[in-house]
Amino acid sequence: MPILRPLTGPSGKGNPPARKARYMTTLHRSIETRLKIVNVVFFSFILALVTAYSLQVFSFEKKIETMGHLEKFLQDILELRRYENNMMLNSGADDQDNIVIYVKRIKGDLKLLQHKIRAIAGDREFDQFRKNFDTYIASLPADNHGLKNSGQILRPYGKKMADFATHLLEKERKLIRLHARIFLYTFTILPGIAVLLVMLTIFRLTRSVVDRLSFLRQAVRDIRKGGKFTPIRDDPRINDEISDLARSFNKIAAELDSKTDELIQSKKLADIGTFSSGIAHELNNPLNNISLSADMLLEEYDDIPKDEAREILRDILAQTDRAGNIVRDLLDFTRDKKPTIRKLRICDVIAGAKKLIENELRLKAVHLETWKQPDLPYILGDEQKLQQVFLNLFVNAIHAMPDGGLIHVDTHAGPEGFIRVDVSDTGAGIPQEKISNIFDPFFTTRRGGTGTGLGLSIVYEIVKKHGGYIEVESQVQAGTTFSIFLPVATEAKDENGKQV
Ligand SMILES: Nc1ncnc2c1ncn2[C@@H]1O[C@H](COP(=O)(O)OP(=O)(O)OP(=O)(O)O)[C@@H](O)[C@H]1O
Ligand SMILES: [Mg+2]
Incomplete structure (x- = not known):
């Protein structure tokens, strides 16, 4: 029953040494270290997420600000066109003045938004717009005469400029909408994935700990039930707290096993002591008989018939056997033999x-x-x-x-x-x-x-x-x-x- 990971696997044959080394170090990490790593990774991730979130919010603010400027840019062009229209209809000098004012404003807008517009629309479009704008300015009448005609000339350029600004604004709006969607998805899905990953890692870690602890619990139960202790198999490459516990447990259980055997053995010897008087008596009987028979044989050696002498000697041998058997049985019982199941x-x-x-x-x-x-x-x-x-x-x-x-x-x-x-x-x-x-x-x-x-x-x-x-x-x-x-x-x- 392997409580720890099997010895085969990613570190087996055929793996590049670098990968093998990395795997080994992972296995050598204690549970505490592994939890620390999970914590560090998780909090680093949260920190990165918060930083990215702040940067995104900042960039949104910038985009919204740009949108404001672009709206003003469009507004200025539309106002310019309104006065251009009025000028065409009324031939009024006021409208011409206002056109000049709005041309200045648009110039200001361009100065401010030049880079943004280039970024959104591209250089070619921007240059085209500039050309149109310059032509528009060049087509403005120098005095109050022929205002109506000038209006006719300005009209197509004005339209092109207004279309450009509208298109610009629409593009920027689309871009902001896209960013908002990415932002929303990223910042709802990513934390979810992170929490899921952490939960998965902790679950795996907990499961491995619980699995291995249940082997330990089973081993403790086996010992309590008095079953034969079989050491918990241990992967020597793993060096975490549970492995330490398993190794210590194996050591203590093995010691306990040998101590129980020692106790049984010493109790056995002590038991012999309790009935030693009986054993002494048991030995004394054949020894007495041997002594008596030997005495008799010695005293009557010359007179005793050969057959009778042989009988006495046989009796002596039988008594010796009896004493020998007692000693053998006793030795058999007291000898500390290896347990033999048969x-x-x-x-x-x-x-x-x-x-x-x-x-x-x-x-x-x-x-x-x-x-x-x-x-x-x-x-x-x-x-x-x-x-x-x-x-x-x-x-x-x-x-x-x-x-x-x-x-x-x-x-x-x-x-x-x-x-x-x-x-x-x-x-x-x-x-x-x-x-x-x-x-x-x-x-x-x-x-x-x-x-x-x-x-x-x-x-x-x-x-x-x-x-x-x-x-x-x-x-x-x-x-x-x-x-x-x-x-x-x-x-x-x-x-x-x-x-x-
Ligand atoms: N057959 C029995 N009749 C009456 N009481 C008994 C009997 N067997 C055991 N006991 C009781 O159980 C107790 C525990 O027995 P146990 O054999 O464990 O220890 P012990 O005989 O006192 O000492 P030892 O370690 O020398 O055997 C005894 O002290 C005795 O009170
Ligand atoms: Mg007893």
Whole structure:
């Protein structure tokens, strides 16, 4: 389950080194840096937008001002034409004076707007206008005579000038309308795109963080459920906060895993201590027998018949074997072996645990009887760890029956896919209010430091790791039953996926 980006992709083979380097630096950026970059880009964009907006508003003001001047220019030409008309109709000297006034005004307008007009209409049009205007001026009568005729001459040039100014104004109006439209679209669409891009970037960033955090959450849940810890896969090129968290998590979980194993191992050794008197007794018996037989053989060496001597020696060998077996079983149980998952018969596991504790049972006057349903399916598990489960339950039961009693182990099919083992005793029982605490680490009712309170928490841990669960029923002064449910072996594969 890759929590981080796969190792293939843009930095793969065939990419130019520069692109690859850029990609690598992007991956190396922390989330904080990436957010900073998004912020900087976004605010730079907003700043650029505000600047462009201000410049546009300023340029609009200028355009509107120019429009005003152009309108005045047209107005002056139209006034000029009105007096030109009047002059033609009335032949009045006043009209001629007014024409001169407006010619001056138009000259002033041209001086002011020359560059603008050239820009709007083009040089050729402007020069043509100038020519017409100059001809118009040249055609003005020098005195009051022949005003009517002059009017006739002026008329076509006046019209051309008025058409030019009208056309100019219309062109400028169109230009302003176009600019206004571009302005409107740009400043409504661009901020929208920017907000969308930022939202998209933040969404992608958040999704990548949330996706990877959900892998972490799942890993934490797996550990809480007691499942085997599988390290979260990590892309070594990514170096952000989540990757740091994943790496630290992997480290802590691995340490926790090994610490749990160490704890189980040390508890196992401590358990041996608790029934060491039984073990000593168990070893003492064959050693005594060996010593007695050897003594007898030594004393009666010359008189004893050969057959009898051979029988004594056989007995010595059998007793040596018995002692050897006890030591071997004990070593087998205490040795810190790598967990080996294999197909097991649950009754063999129970028998192994019983064997380890046999003398303790005898010493404490506790009888352990077992019953099993025939033809039970196999289970998959670690024999040593499962032995530890039953050993802890047996030891607890012995402690609950200081004056002796009965442990009954009943093995049968459980709910679908499970084998059920009930370990019942006739001991002191557990008060109802304490039942919810017994699986807590360090919960013990045994006084004087005789109990560490780890036995049942380790039982719980081991059973959970085997995919099983535990139930407990107890009645004070009547006894307790621990029911262990273990899944039957469906696919015979170990934790590395190998056939077992
Ligand atoms: N069969 C039982 N009958 C009565 N009480 C029990 C039984 N099994 C467990 N308990 C109670 O549960 C407590 C916790 O058991 P657990 O095995 O975890 O710790 P412990 O036996 O006290 O110490 P140790 O770490 O040596 O096993 C016991 O102290 C005891 O009070
Ligand atoms: Mg215990």
